[in-house]
Amino acid sequence: MTAETEQYDDDEHDQLARARLVRRMRSEGGTVAYETCLAACRDEKAPWNARTQAARSILDAGGFFKTTAHDELEEKNPAEMTAAELDQAVARAKASLQAPKKRSASTPPRNTLKSGNAFD
Known part of the structure; x- marks a missing residue:
C-alpha cells in the first residue's frame, strides 16, 4: 500500500x-x-432568562417564528425549488435590489437631533 492510498x-x-x-x-x-x-422551561428554580431562552429555542426550532411562505422559500435550497419557486426568488431578489431603503417610523431622519447626544 502506498502513502497516497x-x-x-x-x-x-x-x-x-x-x-x-x-x-x-x-x-x-x-x-x-x-x-x-423543556426541562429548563419547567424548572421553577432556573433563572427567568434561562427559561425564556429555552422556550424561545423550542419555539424557533418548531417554526413558530416563520411568518410567511416567503420565509420558507428563503430557507429552501435552490436545488430543491421548482421552476416557479426559482422565478419567485429571482423576482424578489431583483425587487429588493431596486427598492429604496425604507426608514422605520420610529427612526428619525438624520440630523434632526438637537445635539449629538441621543439623551438631550
Whole structure:
C-alpha cells in the first residue's frame, strides 16, 4: 500500500465518521437538546432568562417564528425549488435590489437631533 492510498483510505474513513456523527447529532442530539430545553422551561428554580431562552429555542426550532411562505422559500435550497419557486426568488431578489431603503417610523431622519447626544 502506498502513502497516497493510505491517505485516501484515511480521508474516506474521516468522511464516513463525520457522516455518522452528523446523523447522530440530528437524531439523538436533537432529542436531547429538546428535552434539555423543556426541562429548563419547567424548572421553577432556573433563572427567568434561562427559561425564556429555552422556550424561545423550542419555539424557533418548531417554526413558530416563520411568518410567511416567503420565509420558507428563503430557507429552501435552490436545488430543491421548482421552476416557479426559482422565478419567485429571482423576482424578489431583483425587487429588493431596486427598492429604496425604507426608514422605520420610529427612526428619525438624520440630523434632526438637537445635539449629538441621543439623551438631550
